[in-house]
Amino acid sequence: MTDSHIVASFDENLNDLRKKIVQMGNLVEEQFKLATEALVEKDKTLAEQVRKNDKAIDQLELEIERFAVEVIALRAPVADDLREVISSIKISSALERMGDYAKNMAKRLTVLSKIDHLPGSTTILSQMVKITRTMITDVLDAYVKRDTNLAIEVWNRDQEVDALYDSLFRELLTYMMEKPQYITSATHLLFIAKNIERAGDQTTNIAEIVYYITEGELLELKRPKKDDTSFADLGVSKEENK
Amino acid sequence: MTDSHIVASFDENLNDLRKKIVQMGNLVEEQFKLATEALVEKDKTLAEQVRKNDKAIDQLELEIERFAVEVIALRAPVADDLREVISSIKISSALERMGDYAKNMAKRLTVLSKIDHLPGSTTILSQMVKITRTMITDVLDAYVKRDTNLAIEVWNRDQEVDALYDSLFRELLTYMMEKPQYITSATHLLFIAKNIERAGDQTTNIAEIVYYITEGELLELKRPKKDDTSFADLGVSKEENK
Numbered sequence: 001m002t003d004s005h006i007v008a009s010f011d012e013n014l015n016d017l018r019k020k021i022v023q024m025g026n027l028v029e030e031q032f033k034l035a036t037e038a039l040v041e042k043d044k045t046l047a048e049q050v051r052k053n054d055k056a057i058d059q060l061e062l063e064i065e066r067f068a069v070e071v072i073a074l075r076a077p078v079a080d081d082l083r084e085v086i087s088s089i090k091i092s093s094a095l096e097r098m099g100d101y102a103k104n105m106a107k108r109l110t111v112l113s114k115i116d117h118l119p120g121s122t123t124i125l126s127q128m129v130k131i132t133r134t135m136i137t138d139v140l141d142a143y144v145k146r147d148t149n150l151a152i153e154v155w156n157r158d159q160e161v162d163a164l165y166d167s168l169f170r171e172l173l174t175y176m177m178e179k180p181q182y183i184t185s186a187t188h189l190l191f192i193a194k195n196i197e198r199a200g201d202q203t204t205n206i207a208e209i210v211y212y213i214t215e216g217e218l219l220e221l222k223r224p225k226k227d228d229t230s231f232a233d234l235g236v237s238k239e240e241n242k
Numbered sequence: 243m244t245d246s247h248i249v250a251s252f253d254e255n256l257n258d259l260r261k262k263i264v265q266m267g268n269l270v271e272e273q274f275k276l277a278t279e280a281l282v283e284k285d286k287t288l289a290e291q292v293r294k295n296d297k298a299i300d301q302l303e304l305e306i307e308r309f310a311v312e313v314i315a316l317r318a319p320v321a322d323d324l325r326e327v328i329s330s331i332k333i334s335s336a337l338e339r340m341g342d343y344a345k346n347m348a349k350r351l352t353v354l355s356k357i358d359h360l361p362g363s364t365t366i367l368s369q370m371v372k373i374t375r376t377m378i379t380d381v382l383d384a385y386v387k388r389d390t391n392l393a394i395e396v397w398n399r400d401q402e403v404d405a406l407y408d409s410l411f412r413e414l415l416t417y418m419m420e421k422p423q424y425i426t427s428a429t430h431l432l433f434i435a436k437n438i439e440r441a442g443d444q445t446t447n448i449a450e451i452v453y454y455i456t457e458g459e460l461l462e463l464k465r466p467k468k469d470d471t472s473f474a475d476l477g478v479s480k481e482e483n484k
Contacts, residue, residue, distance in 0.1 A: 065328075072314060072324060086331065176429075177423075187415060190432075194433070
């Protein structure tokens, strides 16, 4: 199949690469949707499905890398074209990691459903996932359309995910202090939330790559440092440590 | 500076790329050493230093990628040579993320030292870091010498890091249940441990890349699934949830 790609023109090669990236991104977005559904509904069968689906994402990363290497070897692209082909390897690598985060969410459900006690924090989690999913869809759109404004907008939107993560972090810590019997499940929820927060970060990485291949320079924006309030020590613990 | 590289032969280009990768890897290894020292000694100045050092690692990733792209554009390498140049981009990207994990450890120290209460778990943490640092050194060695046996050995060694992580996870959860006032600091320690565990994973990724560029095929080994026992629900919590 790949051979027939190579016979095509370089523009067609680029188009095929872009299509594969979008296909991969859509799968990742779907995985977050399903993993969250599994979590909220405590649906173990669905969680198992999410774990299995991840293989297709891993496979696409391999395909994209191999195809990109073939295109470079046979076309010897330079300048912008080369930058774009290299970027497809980097974007697919970011998407692959995001896929792993979704799979990891699904894996933790196995424990959470066994414990059978969930602090009521899935609302914030669902909200985090909702925003992250729009970020994934929009960054793919920005990639296909070379829309740097949209890329910047996605990049900024990550602050909302970070803010929600910080709220949830504080909420879960307070929860654990009040109800030590939920420490295990709250800890797993913390890790799940951290995975979503990291997926948001990966999306901003893709937004930066889109900006770079479109504008030819690095995206240098200022914004509040990520993941800082999650280093919270919680007023309450200061009191308790007196 | 990069221009003078390009005038050199392709072999010299490859050598320069390898040198930069090793330089970057050594910095990352040093960062884990310093971050752990800062944590164990509660040394905030050192933690601040670790945060600052990370910039040099980020800078090296950019340099490696730019140089690799230039080499591809000007030399139009194919087959093994192309694979090696592309791999340098992937390895530097893995090292950059590992650098972030070390920086993140240092950032959390700011909170931990404020809280002024550390569960006595830094022994296991230090042990995890010690193994991870040998993995980094050895995988760089395997990369330079094209030593696939060493790459496989590093890849397997990650199981020790995972096993220590699982012990620590259980220990910290038990600790939180017994002493709720330490929940905040124990949670930050959990995230620190997770960062080290992820650094170990990244090192196995590099080992896989080394194997791939040397043998021309994917490393397909069987081993117990990573990060599975860390999904532990702890016998104790089952009891408590009755």
